[in-house]
Structures are given as structure tokens and as C-alpha cells.
Amino acid sequence: MADTAVRTRKQAPTRGEPRRVGRLPRAAVHHPWWFALPAIVVFAGFFLVPNLLNFYYPFTNWSSYHADIAFTGLDNFTTIADDGTLVRAIRTTLLYALLAAVFQNAFGLVLALLLEDDTRFNRFFRAVFFLPVLISALATGYVFQALLDQDGAVNAVLGTDIPWLGSTTWTLVVVTLIHGWKWMGLSMLIYLAGLKGIPGDMLEAARMDGAGPWRTFWSVRWPMLAPALTFNVTTALIGSMNTFDIVQATTGGGPAASTEVFNIYMFRIFGQGLYAQASAMSLVLFLVVVAVAIPLVIGLRRREQLL
């Protein structure tokens, strides 16, 4: 991955093009800005501007109960802090993201290593394991609700009576396992791409030096997978902080709000018409993501360069 969102090292300009043709610099003639403008305008208008507005509306009383919007300072934040929702939502979301990223990457890497060789058999099963990625997260949630319900299929097969989705401690782990299951195919594909990028003579050389499969994995494959790992861990961690559908479909945030991640809270509170309060939570999500993403990307990029 040559370009992550945050660049840790500035790249030296590689090509010193002489600027002689015409009065304008070459780039302006050959690759004019107006090719990029529509994208920049749409992105700014419908992504950046709402995110900027999100630094104002949490400090107002915007709701379906007020005709006009007035500035109220930190009221919304004190409300969610005082009733304990804020800390709980941060804790739940971070834990969810961490576990989901671990499961998704572990499953993906194991699958990639199992299906590495380019045989017909492997190509077929890669598609099979990619299937959950194609099924919507909401649908995935319902499938697992039917499987894991106390009256559901898993208990019927095992002859048990376990409330898989009813524990205030373990249900969060179960839901992150489902998240990992849904997205493992994408991680697998990216790890496969990383494995394919390892030069064959490197593995050959390791074999000539008498390295076994384990040794080859830890000394050659794993370090060479660093860019794939960076991409996978970043997207998995950040993506799962933005989770909604799987949790909504399996638990709806329960039991006893033990799986209430940021977006579930926003969904619920927005439905009650408390827009500014939902917006306050959205601002917190934004700040938490930034606080996690920047050190993560910088750290992983540095690791890549060290390996």
C-alpha cells in the first residue's frame, strides 16, 4: 500500500519534468484540475461539510420538540455523560472494534494460507468463503439470530439451551465473531493478494537454506505480508467502529445495553427526535475514530518500514 490516508514520510519527486511547453506548467495542460473538481465538490459538500456542522449542532437544542435551534453549550454532553451512556458506548465500541478486527484478520489469514495455491479447488472455495461478504450485514444478523436464538438451530442441533444472545458479558463477543465471519472473505482476499506478491525466489531461497513451513512463514511470509496487514487491520478496526447492522439485527443493542455501540445509540436517540443529542454522540464517534486511526496508521506504517 503505497498511499495510506496519512503519509508518514514525504516522497521525493521522482520525475523532474522540464516545464517548457507553453506558458502554463505541463501538468495544468495535460491533467487539468477540472477533472478533479466535481469529485472534490461532491465530497466536500456531502462529507466534509456535514462533519464540520457536526462540530456545531451538538452544542444546540436541535430536536423535534423545538421549532428553532438555540445554542445550549455542553448540555447534551453532560446529559450523556451523567447517565453513563457516554463511557459505556465508548467502551463497548472500542471493545467491539478490537475483537471484530482480531477475528476478521485471524479468520482471513488462516483462510488465505489454506487456499494459497492457485488450484481450481482453491479458487472455488475462495468464492465460497467470500459469500458472507456479499450477503448484507442486516441479513447476516438475522441469519445468526435464527441460528443462535434460544429456540434456534444451534441449540436444537447441540441439544443445549444456551442463551447465546442473552448474556450481558458474552453476547458482545458472539456478535464480534459474527462480524468477523461476515468480513473474513475480504481479509482473505487481501492476504491472498499479499501472499501472491511475495517473490517466488525468496521462498525458494528459504527452502534451499533448509527452512521448514513454520520458519518460512515467520521469517519470510509474515514480514512480507506487512502491507496487507496494515490495510486489513486499519479497515477492519475503523470499519467496525462504524458498525450498526449486525448488532441491530442480532441484539438491537441489548441485553441491558451491553452491545450498544455508538451507531445503535444514535439510531435509537434520533428515532426519539433528540437530534442534537444524537449529533453529540456522532461527534464523539468522530473524535474516537480520529484518536484511534492516526496512531494506528502511523504505527503500522512504521512497522512496515522496519520489517
Next chain:
Amino acid sequence: MWRYGRPALVLLLAGLAVGVPLWLVLVTSAKPQAEAIRPNLDPPAHWQPGANYEDAVAQGEMLRGLLNSLLVVVPSVVLVLILGAGAAWVFARRKSRLVSAAYALCISGLLLPPAVITIVMELRQLGLAGTRPGMIAVYTGMYLSTSIFFMTGFIRAIPMELEEAARIDGAKPFRIFARIVLPLLRPVIATATIMVMLYAWSDIFYAFFVLGGGDRATLPLNLYKVASAQLYLNNWHLVFAYVVVMSLPMVAVFLVGQRKIVSGITSGAVK
């Protein structure tokens, strides 16, 4: 031993992890309501897939949902691809501080969460709340980062000489873009298409805020409605009929673009 152990393990994992859930969906969607109340892995005693899908079409407003989904997702994907390709071309070829800054800003959407609540506010002020153009604008804004990121990485790997050769023949930028850059982008377009489709086709979160329920509800919103009625109706058979119909288009897109998706991910994300 590993020679046989590995395929055996793959088969076992595939059967347990993918086969069981898939089987559950397919058999339940073919069962009569009475059998489907407690979802299990038994094959239906009485097969009635046709009746269930008819019910889902009638009660769950499946056709309208499908149409609504298409009317929102297709324009979003097209816009994301066209706008993204244009921007990626400029970002990949020009070198200056301003370009780097604009690029960094445009792919910030890969990491940052969309501010969904204030999007609603903005759309209301623009008169786009609850409308398809509003939904399309939101999806386009959200997923542009993905396509710009993949495409810029890909264009950087295309030799400049191809463009230069056309330029010497007198081609203007638009012609070069349309005739040389876009065709070369085909693999990464496939990747971006499936990524954006994956997100937009199955999205319920943003659709809930922007479109709400009503006449313009997309398939996932309808599925949510059908499943939320679950408490009173016990309609697992309908829920899973819905799941099948919602998933088929994505599976079809994947099967068509499979090869290119893999090569696009290889060159775009992992280098």
C-alpha cells in the same frame, strides 16, 4: 498427510462456516410459516418456496424495494466511478503540495465516519431530505474516497508513455482520459463497483436517516420492517425469502467481475 489434510480441513470449514448458515436460509425460505416458527436445519416437510416468495413480494413490498434500491444504488455507483476516475487521474499524475493536500482530504473518508445526523440537517436545508437525489449525494460523497484511493494507486502504475504517445498524436486531455485512461482502469473499476455496491446495496443505517421508511424505502429498509414485525408474526420464512432475493444481485455481480476484483485489490490496496 497435509496433502489430504488441507482439502479436508477446507471442506470441513466451508461446510460448517458457510454451508450451515446458507442451508438454514434456503430451507427456511421454502418452509410454511408453521414449520418456520422455530428455525432449524431440518429440510421442509412441505416445500413451498413459490408461495413464500409471492408473499414476500406482496406483503414486504419487495418489488418496490428492489426498484428503489436500483434507483439509488446505480446512479451512486456510476457517479462514484466517473467522478472518482477523473479525480484519481489528476491526483496520480500531478505533483504539488496542493494536489497532495487535496488527495489526502479526498481519501479521508476511508477513515473518518460520516456525520450522519448533520447530513440530515444539511439535506433538509437543501430540500433533499427524504429524496433519492439526497440519498445518491450522500452515498456518492461517502464512497468517493474508496474509489479515489483504489484508482489513484492503479493509475500511478500505468506508464506515462501511453498518454504521451497519444498526446504526440494530438489528443486533448478529455480524449486521452476517455480513450486511454478509462479503458485501462477496467480492473479497478470492477473492484470499486463491487466495493461501492456492497456497501450501498446493503446499507440500512444511512438509508434510515436519509430516506426513512415510506415510499422510497430500499430493500434493506423493507427487510428491516418485515423482520421487525417478527415479534408479532413469526415470519422467518418471509425474512429468509427476502434475504435470498437481496443477496442474489450481489452474488451475480461478484460472479461476473470475480477475476478483475481480485486483480484490482492486488494492485490498488496491497503494494
